[in-house]
Amino acid sequence: MVNLIKRALELFSKNTPFIIATIVKKEGSSPREEGASMLVTKDGLDFGTIGGGAEEYNAIEYAKELIKKEKSENKKFILTNNQAESIGMVCGGVNVVHFEYVSPEDNLAEKYFNKIIDNYSTVELELVYSLSEDIGFSILVDGELQSFTRGEPKLKIELFKLKIVNELRVFIFGGGHVSKALVPILNYLNLKTIVVEDRAEFLREEDFPNSKKVLADYSNLMNLNIEREDYVCILTRGHKSDGLVLRQVLEKSPTYVGVIGSRKKAQLMLDSLKGTEYEDLLEGRVYSPVGLEIGAQTPEEISISIAAQIVEKYRGEK
Numbered sequence: 001m002v003n004l005i006k007r008a009l010e011l012f013s014k015n016t017p018f019i020i021a022t023i024v025k026k027e028g029s030s031p032r033e034e035g036a037s038m039l040v041t042k043d044g045l046d047f048g049t050i051g052g053g054a055e056e057y058n059a060i061e062y063a064k065e066l067i068k069k070e071k072s073e074n075k076k077f078i079l080t081n082n083q084a085e086s087i088g089m090v091c092g093g094v095n096v097v098h099f100e101y102v103s104p105e106d107n108l109a110e111k112y113f114n115k116i117i118d119n120y121s122t123v124e125l126e127l128v129y130s131l132s133e134d135i136g137f138s139i140l141v142d143g144e145l146q147s148f149t150r151g152e153p154k155l156k157i158e159l160f161k162l163k164i165v166n167e168l169r170v171f172i173f174g175g176g177h178v179s180k181a182l183v184p185i186l187n188y189l190n191l192k193t194i195v196v197e198d199r200a201e202f203l204r205e206e207d208f209p210n211s212k213k214v215l216a217d218y219s220n221l222m223n224l225n226i227e228r229e230d231y232v233c234i235l236t237r238g239h240k241s242d243g244l245v246l247r248q249v250l251e252k253s254p255t256y257v258g259v260i261g262s263r264k265k266a267q268l269m270l271d272s273l274k275g276t277e278y279e280d281l282l283e284g285r286v287y288s289p290v291g292l293e294i295g296a297q298t299p300e301e302i303s304i305s306i307a308a309q310i311v312e313k314y315r316g317e318k
Contacts, residue, residue, distance in 0.1 A: 001127075001164055002120055003190060004037055005113050007047040008102065012113070015104045016041055017070070019063040023050050024074070024131060024160040025096035035162050042067050055079050055095065063099050072101045072134045098129050098160060100137055108149045112139050115146075116164055125164040132157045167192045168314060171226055171254075172211075173218070173245045174235035175202030178260065182233065182303035183208055189307065191231075196224070198241075218244050226252040231310055233290060234259045243269050250281045256313050258290030258306060 004020075011018050022037040038048035038056070040063035050056050055077045066073055077095050102109050116125055116139065126140040136149030140161065168191050172179050175197040183193050193211040197203045203213040216224065218241050226232065232254050234245050242259055246269070249257055259266065266288035273279055291305030292312065 001035075001037060001162065002117070002167055004039060004048050005116050005164075007039055009110070009113050009117065011039070011041065011046070012104055012110050017067055017101070017103050018046065019066055020100040020102060021050060021059055021063050022098050022100070022129070022160070022162065023095050024098045024129065025094075027094040037162075040064065040067070050095070050097065053079075059097050059099075066099050066101055070101055070103065072136070073099050074131055075099065098131065100129060106136070106149055108147070109136065112137070112146070112149070115139065115141075120164045121166050127162040127164060129160045129162075130157050131160055166229060168229075168231065169194060169227075170231045170233060170310065171196060171224070171249075172233045172235060173197075173242075173249075174237060175199070175207065176235060176237060177299040178235050178302050178306075179233075180207050181299040182235070182306055183211055185303055185307045186310070187211070189311070191310075196221075221245065221248045222251070224252075226254055228253050228255065230254045231256040231313070232258070233306060233310075235290075239265050239269065243272070246286070247273075247278060250278045250286075253281060253285070255285070256310065257286045258309065259286065259288035260290050260302075261288060263289055 008018065019040045020037055021040055023032060023034050026034050032051040036050045038050050039046040040060050042064055044064065045060050050059060059077060062075060075097055077097060079093050079095065119125060123142050128138040128140055128145065130153055133153055135151055135153055138148045139146045170186050170191050171194045172183060173196045175195055179195060183195065186193050187210045194214060195203060195208050195211050196214045196216055198216060198218050200215055203215060218236065226249065232249050234242050234257065236242050236245060239261060242261065246257065246259055259269065261269065270282065270288065273282060287309060290309065291302055292309045294305050296302045296305045
């Protein structure tokens with residue numbers, strides 16, 4: 001959602017009107033969740049997706065008509081069984097999509113978007129739509145409602161709230177073969193990657209062009225800004241350095257810690273932490289051997305299994 005809002009600000013700078021289309025209600029099967037959003041201009045889909053297929057196509061065409069009318073609206077879309085089968089789903093469902101028209105002349109809307117970009121990492125922010133009146137949108141800042149863009153609601157109305165969450169960050173310790181294969185996949189998934197190595201020659205720009213790179217001594221990592229909502233992959237050059245990094249990372253209690261290694265080495269490492277202050281931090285947080293069990297052997301296959309496990313984890317957290 002943060003990247004969508006950044007793109008919305010670019011459209012403001014180009015004086016381009018657009019629609020934010022958001023799934024606000026979901027019944028039955030559909031490929032995307034409530035809150036999934038896309039931007040549409042008069043030329044069609046500009047950014048994001050609400051699931052693809054016939055439903056998205058129809059929603060894009062509907063949004064283009066609303067841009068001509070300069071109007072916001074809710075519309076129900078029915079995904080038939082045949083349409084569901086065409087995108088690999090068993091049965092159809094119903095989505096209600098909210099279409100929010102945003103004019104490039106709407107200074108208050110632009111102000112809200114800038115406020116979200118400037119503050120999403122430090123305060124709790126939610127984008128708020130009215131589902132019954134065409135009054136624009138508002139934002140909740142730490143639970144406090146900011147004014148709607150086109151006046152206050154006249155009646156008690158149903159609101160849809162969309163939480164603006166921090167960009168998911170993944171810290172990757174080690175710059176070897178698996179990291180080189182993993183990082184591009186995580187970047188493709190729009191996850192922010194930070195590669196940490198204790199050897200400068202393994203932090204080359206050409207290997208990790210879209211990542212932040214940190215040169216650090218593995219024995220002194222406490223200054224790294226790893227937060228509770230962050231994800232960590234420990235892929236260093238050896239079992240000893242993996243264990244050294246793991247102990248320090250656990251003190252920061254990130255959501256997910258994946259550690260590479262054979263099943264035997266993983267068990268030895270986990271056993272070494274039993275009876276210590278780290279034991280309670282292992283449950284539900286440390287995954288070793290890292291990655292889903294898909295029979296992966298090559299660095300590329302292992303990286304796919306790790307990325308899949310990270311997706312499984314963060315989708316399960318919502």
